[in-house]
Amino acid sequence: MTTNRGLLTAVAVPLLLLGACARPGVAGEAGEAGAPASAAPVTESATTDPTIALRVEYRGGFVPAETIPSRIPLFSIYADGRAISEGPVTLIYPGAALPNLREITLSEAQLRDLTAGAVAAGVTSGVDFGTPGVADIPSTRITVVTAGGEQVVEVMALSEARPDDASLTAQQQAARKKLSDFVASLHALFAEAASPAAKPYPAQRLAVLATPYQDAGDGLAGAPVKWPAADLPGGFLNEELRINCLTVEGAVKDEVLALAAKANERTPWESAGKKWQIKFRPLLPDEKECADLRRQA
Structure with a gap:
C-alpha cells in the first residue's frame, strides 16, 4: 500500500507526539553555534528559473520541533514550469530514509492556469477563512506570484475542520471548500496517471x-x-x-x-x-x- 507523506500530517500527529515523549529534544551537542555547515554554492543553469510561482506548505502544528525543518512543501511550482511534490511512499515502519520527491514540467499555459486558479480559489488578501474549533493541526500556507505581485494566505486546519463546525460561518465554509478543491486539483495533477508523467527530482x-x-x-x-x-x-x-x-x-x-x-x-x-x-x-x-x-x- 502506498500514500503521500504530506497527506499523513494530520493522522500522524499522535505518532509524532509519542516520538516526542520517547526522544528528548536534545539535538547535536557536538554542534557549534553560528552558521550551519554548508558546501560551496552551485551555479544554476541559465535555462532555469528558481523563482516560486506557486507553493503550498504546512506550517506549525503540534509536532516535535526537530521535524519541522525537514518538512517538505506539499507543492513547489517554479516560474520555469518545474513542479515538485512528494510522491507516494510504502506504508511500512520504519519508513525509507529518503523522501520520494517527484518532478513534472508544466507548459506556460498550465502555469498560467494554475496561478490564475489559485487567485480564483481565494489566494488573495481579504478572504475570510475563519478559525475552526480544532487545535494542534497544521495550517496550510499558499503563496502565489502573478503579474500583480505576491499573495499569501494561511488557513488553519483547511482539510480537518468539520463541515458543521459552529466556529465557521457559511461564507467561511464556502471559502474553505473552494480553496480545498484547488489543493485537491494539485494532488490530481501529480497523480501517477497524470500527464506529464512524474520523474524523480x-x-x-x-x-x-x-x-x-x-x-x-x-x-x-x-x-x-x-x-x-x-x-x-x-x-x-x-x-x-x-x-x-x-x-x-x-x-x-x-x-x-x-x-x-x-x-x-x-x-x-x-x-x-x-x-x-x-x-x-x-x-x-x-x-x-x-x-x-x-x-x-
Whole structure:
C-alpha cells in the first residue's frame, strides 16, 4: 500500500507526539553555534528559473520541533514550469530514509492556469477563512506570484475542520471548500496517471539534519552505516532548539544518497565515534543551504 507523506500530517500527529515523549529534544551537542555547515554554492543553469510561482506548505502544528525543518512543501511550482511534490511512499515502519520527491514540467499555459486558479480559489488578501474549533493541526500556507505581485494566505486546519463546525460561518465554509478543491486539483495533477508523467527530482544539494541516536531496542533500525562526508552533526540550524544541519553536494551527495537508499528512517549513522539519527531533506531549486530551512520554523 502506498500514500503521500504530506497527506499523513494530520493522522500522524499522535505518532509524532509519542516520538516526542520517547526522544528528548536534545539535538547535536557536538554542534557549534553560528552558521550551519554548508558546501560551496552551485551555479544554476541559465535555462532555469528558481523563482516560486506557486507553493503550498504546512506550517506549525503540534509536532516535535526537530521535524519541522525537514518538512517538505506539499507543492513547489517554479516560474520555469518545474513542479515538485512528494510522491507516494510504502506504508511500512520504519519508513525509507529518503523522501520520494517527484518532478513534472508544466507548459506556460498550465502555469498560467494554475496561478490564475489559485487567485480564483481565494489566494488573495481579504478572504475570510475563519478559525475552526480544532487545535494542534497544521495550517496550510499558499503563496502565489502573478503579474500583480505576491499573495499569501494561511488557513488553519483547511482539510480537518468539520463541515458543521459552529466556529465557521457559511461564507467561511464556502471559502474553505473552494480553496480545498484547488489543493485537491494539485494532488490530481501529480497523480501517477497524470500527464506529464512524474520523474524523480534530481536535487543538487541535500540537507542533513542530525540528532544523537537513541536505540529503541526493537531491532528495526538495522546495522549502523558509516557516514562518508564531513563529520556530523554540522552547525546549529536553531541554537535554542539545538537542531543541527549540514549540506552535501556533488560526488559526496551521490555517495550519501546511495547509502541512504539502502537505509531506513531509524538507521544509525556513525561519525567521529558517535551515532546519529538523520533526517534527509533534499533542497529545492529556491533553497541553497541549511539556513533556507529556517523559514519553516
